[in-house]
Amino acid sequence: MLDPATRRFRVGPGATWGHVAEKLGARGWAMTSGNYGDVGVGGLATAGGIGYLARAHGVTVDHVVAAELVLADGSKVRTDAATEPDLFWAVRGAGSSIGVATALELEALEVGNVVVGTFTYDATDAAGFLLRWSRYLAAAPRRLTSFPFVGAARRGQGPVAQAINVWADDDVDAAVAALEPMLGLAPVVDQRAQLVPYGALVPPGDSRHVGQQTTRIRSGFVPHTTEEDAAALARLLADPAVQVLEVRSMGGAVADVDPAATAFAHRRQEVFVSAWGTPGAAERFDAAWSAFAPHTSGLYAVYTSDLRPERVHDAYPGATYDRLAEIKRRVDPGNLFARGLIVAPAGSEAGRG
Template sequence: MTRRDGLSRTDLPVTLRDRAVVPGDSRYASLRSTYTTQSSPAVVLLPESEAEVAEALRFAGGTDFRLSIRSGGHGLSGRSSNDGGIVVDLSAMNAVDVVDPDTRLVRVQAGARWARVAAALEPHGLVISSGDHGNVGVGGLATAGGAGWLARSYGLTIDRIRAATVVLADGRIVRTDAEHEPELFWAVRGAGDAVGVVTEFEIEAVRLDTIGIAQIAIEADRGGATLRRWSEHLAEAPRELTTNGMLLANGPTFVLQLTAVVADGEPDRIRSLVEPVARLGVRTLALEAQLGPYSMLVPTAHLHPNLGQQVSTTTNALFPTLTDDSAGALMEVAAQPGSPLVQLRSLGGAVNDLDRSATAYSHRDQEVLAVLSTFPPAGIGQLSAAVRPLWPHAEGAYRNFESHPTDATFERAFPGAVGARVRALATRYDPTGLFARAR
């Protein structure tokens, strides 16, 4: 290994020099950071093929620079950039192809963003449940889980993946599916960042022309009964319904602001599913609904460069159906002075159809994902203290919504035997620990 004070184009293999962006280049300002972190890498590499990704990994493996892999989107955890190291940015590998409209097989490169995917699929009447913002990158989400707008209807994004192309740490390019390299395929769906760089996915989309989208605001009581009723209702609701929202303090009053998505285009069916949700709180504050294509949720208007414009620190927790105690703990977090932003996502339904051993994401018996974020000047210490009431009730965590990964957060995301299997596969496919430098 070599160590240098910095990197220039002349340090790179000839084949990568035209793909390199270094400090001082006109594009560097728009490529240096993620949405949530401001960073200063030594070089950003923009490969355009699996062969160039392999060359970039072989080069990085010959140094001891920190390595970050980026699919081009938000990078909420902040791990897709760094200070002084190498960033491999896949945003130039962004093709979206409908391979077979009849079987709904879609080939998506990892550098695409979900707004572009939705726009490409819309003329075919197809959708893939994705992240909740159009600027989210495909690769980062589709190797961790993908608890999107249609999760209860069609499962996580990883549940629809049928094959993937992976570049391993030694530069080998492998196509993996249920029959070819099945252990790698298992790891790619939930712990992909541990075993390789996934450059392309084959995903089975679903046929869905129109959805219902409702904005619902309800007053939530301080004790947590509203949150418990919301969780209990969603645990038993028809699978067409998925809700994601934010818990906001407004003086002494709390508001649960929800976006409810119905995987159905019939107005009466939409009304029958969203109106009961509006009655779960102390009182209904707002209810508006409309019909539209899936792209309304992740429009191309969401696309933007990531400049560190929303610096934040994030952690998360998974829960079974909320009880008085766990709902009360969430309200305790929301009620603190300078409290974290509390986002709540409904899981269950199709997410929990798979056996917990089917993918590296193993939390197939959880119903609620709580994502908690603080903003400057608050940092990880203040966030950790604020969310402490949740841990006695939480039963896992989601890999992507964690700004400061540690052994403890790894165990929450990959508990017990699952974590041991992930670690073993990381050693098998990345024996030198190249990808560990990205975490």
């Protein structure tokens, strides 16, 4: 803890969100974070962070106030809004292209308990459910954030959606008023709601990581869900190559920030969608996503296994890419940091694709 008065805290290498949530929760604070407790703080807080508090408090990078980096030449630099502002802009959304973050400082939120409603739906009419859900969330109070996970039909059972809905404070009456209409989005199989500390959503997970994720994932942002978008999502879900659709509501505080303010530029879209592929069906999965992709605008750089170099322009569109490429030319002209969807230095061969 650096400054209790401003709720500023410091996180070092190897920290995971579950442990951070525990520490912050002891003070009645929280930070919008990854979905699971074993998600690393550094990777998410330098990439975006579309968490359970996103519509109320924005993405995680919006709360980063300083970073300490090791650059490609081995030099160490501290960056914030006043010191190396270009690096501060870049590290909030494209950190992996710029350097190694050895410490991050963030300002915590005054969030203690939250209301969590977990609703399970019969999603046989997947298109109808997703359209009704997206329209409701687009107009819902910003204290409400919702993440439906829609499982494909298997072994004679139709599609099922489980929505994790988080009201970002302890006002139970307001939460109930916002959650009750969601019970009419599709036939409800199960429902439960409780008032819990934010940390209960992301308990620490200390299981050993033994390798890279092998499931193929694709992601994209949907600007405003139309009937055509919802129908395309339902077709995607119905393809045997797709196991699960994960859908996240955006808008609210995410959209309050100018897309040019950070390297995470996807601010105006209402929905984030990711698809998880069936093992052994890679080509078909790629084809299924390609059919849906025209309904999206951009992708989340750290939430995809499509690492073709041309995809980096979808992750960092237009002027965001150009600014990142110039910063990269200055701090990593040899493109040392080149793993994943990485912006190449301006003027380099890698940057001319």
